[in-house]
Amino acid sequence: MSRSDDRRKSFNALILAGSRGGVDPVAEYAGVGDKAMIEIGGRTMLARVADAVRGAGAVRIVVVASAPVVRRHAEDLGLEVIDAAAGPSASAGRGFDLLGAPLLVTTADHALLESDWVNRFVADVPGDADVAVLLARRDTIEQAVPETRRTYLRFADGAWSGCNLFYLATPRAASAITLWQSVESDRKRPWRIVRRLGPTLLLRYLLGRLTLAAGLAQIGKLAGVRAAMVPSPFGLAAVDVDKPADLDLVRRLVGDAR
Template sequence: MPSQPAALILAGSRGGDDPVATYAGVSDKALIVLGDATMLARVIGAVRDAGIARIGVSANSAAVRAEATRFGAEALAAEAGPSASTAAALEALGTPLLVTTGDHALLRADWIRDFIVRVPATADVAVLLARRDAIEAAAPGSKRTYLRFADGDWSGCNLFYLATPRAAQVIALWQEVERDRKRPWRIVRRLGPGLLLRYLLGRLPLSEAIAHLGRRAGVEAVAIAARNGLAAVDVDKPADLDFVRLHLDQARAATRT
């Protein structure tokens, strides 16, 4: 597997006022300051510290694109949604491509390196997910959306690895899932009647579900389990921002003692 993929940071707006940006008193969520850096700068820094030199930032805000450029990333125009933006970035940046989001405020370089090295050489696409018990241990009080499988309840970590050009084939499926990201039932319904029944009976493992969805798109897809439940924390609502700020304050206090 190539050791130097490119990276895409999705930092576009869904339109209208962002409640988290409004709560923080800034124009764009990615520009919220945490400690001494904006959220976007923190994500760019984590990606670069993971050894990835070429970084694109997809955004429809001139201020966010300027922040991306200030930190040495390539500013890319956002399309109509994350999946469409990723499709455009695939053409510009190629594969392998790590994909994450501009609101992944706690992202760490070691999580990225660990994720990439664990992607099988045969995989076209990989997704990082975290089990509920890992999230609750690392981020007590953080509210996540879960999918329930035979091997536990899982939540996404906003980290994807598009390993080969065939990964472009998952974009259409991603667009469907994107529309239903807050309605887990509609996502699992795409498994088909046989696997759906196993899911309802609590007998379907996550890995099998991801592999099946990949086959539907004509690719080999794998799920990688996050070692740290904090990887599932993004800043999707004001309560998430409060949690991240508290966590960072506690981490800074711990380093001073």
């Protein structure tokens, strides 16, 4: 059996549902204590995400949580729970230490997530990849949901937005998490990020000569892994709930009038 076949057969899932502290504007807008507890279509966002990864065949599902109410809710849903670390990358590392590879990582605010999207992503991960990320082109997103406003990264092969789905295919993916932690710790010191990624990569990006696949491959080399991007045919996969306007949009899409 090939590694690709193994990947389709069995994987674990990690749902990031921690918080950075302070008042979350989306949770405040929805009138709940934690964003993961926002109800959409009669189910919390955490429950919707858990149902999607369970439906895709995840063997173990672990939730990374910081708020007690989220921990209790996750346990009521029959999910394992671990404590959140200082940030998303450290939390992902903690989950990877527990679950190992292959591991699907997503977030509790991915309220529209569907099992089919997960299955398609996992099936499309290149067989030699240690880590993969799902992204969607701007035209694919705007065709599916013209009214959304996403953050796009502009590359030579188009503008892309992340879909909050990552696949840690092999044990070597731990090195990618280490690089992620380094970049996250330097987010307020961009010169360090530039120094870490190298001026050549940055210059190619600024000149519009860098494709997304080439950029990810180069970043993967810095971490000592094979990194790949997987283009999503599902534009809605790029829609998460980062802002109150996103919540209104998602509720309209699922027919949850409020």
